[in-house]
Amino acid sequence: MIQSPLCGMLGIEYPIFQGGMAWISDGKLAAAVSNGGGLGIISAMNANADYVKEQIALARSLTDKPFGVNIMLMSPFAQEVAQAAADAKVAVVTTGAGNPSKYMPMWLEAGVKVIPVVASVGMAKLVTKAGAAAVIAEGGESGGHVGELTTMVLVPQVCDATHLPVLAAGGIGDGRGVAAALMLGAVGVQVGTRFLVAQECGVHPNYKKKVLKANDIATMTTGKRLGHPVRQIKNQFAKDFLKAEYDSSVSDEELEKLGSGALYRAAVLGDEKTGDFLAGQVAGMVGKEQPAAEIIQEMFTQAEEVLKGAGRWVK
Numbered sequence: 174m175i176q177s178p179l180c181g182m183l184g185i186e187y188p189i190f191q192g193g194m195a196w197i198s199d200g201k202l203a204a205a206v207s208n209g210g211g212l213g214i215i216s217a218m219n220a221n222a223d224y225v226k227e228q229i230a231l232a233r234s235l236t237d238k239p240f241g242v243n244i245m246l247m248s249p250f251a252q253e254v255a256q257a258a259a260d261a262k263v264a265v266v267t268t269g270a271g272n273p274s275k276y277m278p279m280w281l282e283a284g285v286k287v288i289p290v291v292a293s294v295g296m297a298k299l300v301t302k303a304g305a306a307a308v309i310a311e312g313g314e315s316g317g318h319v320g321e322l323t324t325m326v327l328v329p330q331v332c333d334a335t336h337l338p339v340l341a342a343g344g345i346g347d348g349r350g351v352a353a354a355l356m357l358g359a360v361g362v363q364v365g366t367r368f369l370v371a372q373e374c375g376v377h378p379n380y381k382k383k384v385l386k387a388n389d390i391a392t393m394t395t396g397k398r399l400g401h402p403v404r405q406i407k408n409q410f411a412k413d414f415l416k417a418e419y420d421s422s423v424s425d426e427e428l429e430k431l432g433s434g435a436l437y438r439a440a441v442l443g444d445e446k447t448g449d450f451l452a453g454q455v456a457g458m459v460g461k462e463q464p465a466a467e468i469i470q471e472m473f474t475q476a477e478e479v480l481k482g483a484g485r486w487v488k
Contacts, residue, residue: 175351175473175480177360178338182306183264183286184239186210187473189351190288190309190340191465192365193243193267194317194451195219196440197376200231202465205373207238209466214241214267221250222257229261239264241288246271247401259283267309267363270318270401272296274303290342290363292320292327294334301335308335309363312343316366316453319343319394319404325357332358346455348475355480364472366453371465377443380450383408387456396432399425406450410435414449 179188189211191198195218203213213236215228225242232240242258244251247270255276258266262283266273269290277300280287286306291297297308310331312324320327324343332339341354342363354362368374370381383406395414396402405411417423417431432449439448463471 175355175477177355179307179340179361182338183212185212187469188340188361189469189472190214190241190267190342190361190363191368192315192342192363193217193241193269194365194369195245196437197369197374198243199375200228201235202368202371202374203228203240204232204235204238205371205465206368206469207232207236207240209464209469211465211469212239212241212265214243214265217242217244217248217250217254217258219245219248219250220254222253225254225257226261229257229263241265241267243267243269244273244276245269246273251276255279259285265306273300277303277305288340291331292322294330297331297335297337297339301337305337307338307340307360309340309342310359311363312341313394313404314344314454315342316392316404316451316456319402324354328354328357328359344453344455346453346458348472348477349479350455351472351476352479352483355476356483366455367459367468367472368465369452370459370462371468372462373465376440379443379445380439380448381462383445383450384452384456384459385462387452387459389454389457391456392452392454399428403449403451404453406452406456408448408450409446410449 177188187210191206193214193216198216206213288307289300290309310328313319328341338360340361341359346367435449438444439450
């Protein structure tokens with residue numbers, strides 16, 4: 174069985190986090206992942222504190238295992254959501270899209286372990302100094318908001334830059350990815366796209382179908398012009414957005430408006446034409462819907478087999 178410092182630190186069986194996916198990672202999915210031995214994560218997305226409190230209560234009604242909350246620092250409700258997470262004393266807060274230093278003293282005082290998502294060595298160093306418990310190095314293969322560096326080159330550089338435990342994210346969907354992450358120096362992984370097709374995931378069935386039908390070139394990235402690129406499955410919306418992005422007659426404000434509500438239309442309404450179906454490049458490796466616990470067990474069983482066989486290359 175694979176054990177890492179992450180397991181002892183958080184009281185989890187397997188060193189795996191479920192990614193915080195807006196409109197998708199709710200209390201039910203988080204509880205299912207935590208019950209399966211990983212760390213489930215509730216996405217605060219752009220919601221207010223009341224929503225987050227409801228999802229925390231839901232997760233606690235479904236599991237007695239630790240779980241976390243992901244806070245998008247660009248959210249207009251970031252301050253009140255940060256306070257709600259501290260008040261609830263959740264086990265972990267993960268953060269994205271910004272610098273969490275402003276809120277870290279409050280979380281640390283509440284006994285919350287802060288584990289930011291980073292896309293660069295510089296940010297890893299910053300949050301290390303601020304008191305983070307670990308960091309998640311997320312490569313550009315991932316779905317949703319992405320950075321420039323790939324997981325393969327980002328993870329070892331972050332491992333070299335900090336003494337903290339590092340989780341790898343981006344492009345990880347099976348045991349081979351887990352094994353590779355551990356060999357790069359990580360002590361665990363964060364997985365989003367594969368949990369989109371967990372049976373406990375309440376995302377619209379059309380979203381799951383798109384992930385299950387995806388191939389190796391099914392995703393594309395848009396939004397670089399706006400400074401916050403996003404990876405999604407190719408569809409009419411994504412193609413129209415990319416066209417508008419390279420049209421100089423379209424203002425940044427108009428471009429932002431074009432993307433407003435697109436993820437909701439995909440995740441909740443299942444609108445295949447005007448919805449934005451965020452997913453990582455690993456979608457092409459996801460082939461079946463399973464319970465969250467089965468996904469975790471399958472990934473780590475395969476990872477053990479891969480790691481045990483690695484010695485055949487060493488003479």
